[in-house]
Amino acid sequence: MKISVITVVYNAQDTIARCIESVISQKYPDIEYIVIDGGSTDNTLQIINRHRSSINIFVSEPDKGIYDAMNKGIKLATGQIIGTLNADDRLADADVLSAISQVFKESSTEIVYGNLTYVHPDGKIKRNWNSKQCGANSFNWGFMPPHPTFYCQRELFEKFGFYSLEYGSAADYELMVRFMHQHKTESFFLNKVMVIMQDGGVSNRSLKNRFKAWGFDLKAMKNNSILIPVVALVLKPLRKIYQFFNLKLNLC
Numbered sequence: 001m002k003i004s005v006i007t008v009v010y011n012a013q014d015t016i017a018r019c020i021e022s023v024i025s026q027k028y029p030d031i032e033y034i035v036i037d038g039g040s041t042d043n044t045l046q047i048i049n050r051h052r053s054s055i056n057i058f059v060s061e062p063d064k065g066i067y068d069a070m071n072k073g074i075k076l077a078t079g080q081i082i083g084t085l086n087a088d089d090r091l092a093d094a095d096v097l098s099a100i101s102q103v104f105k106e107s108s109t110e111i112v113y114g115n116l117t118y119v120h121p122d123g124k125i126k127r128n129w130n131s132k133q134c135g136a137n138s139f140n141w142g143f144m145p146p147h148p149t150f151y152c153q154r155e156l157f158e159k160f161g162f163y164s165l166e167y168g169s170a171a172d173y174e175l176m177v178r179f180m181h182q183h184k185t186e187s188f189f190l191n192k193v194m195v196i197m198q199d200g201g202v203s204n205r206s207l208k209n210r211f212k213a214w215g216f217d218l219k220a221m222k223n224n225s226i227l228i229p230v231v232a233l234v235l236k237p238l239r240k241i242y243q244f245f246n247l248k249l250n251l252c
Contacts, residue, residue, distance in 0.1 A: 004079030008084070017047050020035070026094055028101055091194065111180065113187065143236075145189075169213050
């Protein structure tokens with residue numbers, strides 16, 4: 001079972017080597033690694049070139065942002081399973097893809113996701129996103145899996161579409177709620193830290209960006225059959241509070 005891992009990158013000279021090395025050091029043998037660069041102007045391309053022999057597909061050209069780049073990678077992918085790994089992030093250990101593959105091989109699931117650890121740029125742990133199994137009503141209560149841990153069968157993109165650029169920074173949330181809630185695909189929660197993510201997402205960099213992100217979230221909820229979108233919108237950020245205290249949240 002081939003797993004395609006897509007890394008999208010733009011001017012990430014400080015983190016791209018660590019990201020790439022976390023993929024090429026995986027014990028799982030059947031990996032297709034795709035790197036989509038947005039036309040970096042720092043030393044990113046030189047660093048990528050040092051690892052070029054371990055990268056199956058490499059594209060460097062301007063794009064319309066991170067989700068446009070992800071769509072490019074998905075359309076080039078040939079693996080049965082597809083996941084993404086941003087340039088600032090890394091796979092948590094050398095067994096992550098083996099664990100993902102095992103779940104897909106031993107079950108009928110269409111999606112696998114797991115846990116995520118946020119770290120400061122200095123490497124210190126900021127918070128732990130310990131997820132849970134998604135239920136039929138989970139998204140109605142503000143649930144969202146950690147997108148960097150999201151792996152799915154390639155055919156889901158063919159059936160239900162790609163990342164939609166009209167949702168801005170919430171395009172990842174919209175795709176997951178579309179696949180998992182709107183189309184009721186079968187998912188599996190892998191209780192394992194799958195990704196180490198460097199904190200500092202675009203949607204959280206300013207209050208203005210945060211409000212824009214809420215608007216995109218609300219739009220995604222309304223367009224994907226969330227029962228009471230305003231309730232889900234309020235609960236979605238509140239669910240993150242427990243991550244700072246390693247507590248378990250018992251919402252659906």
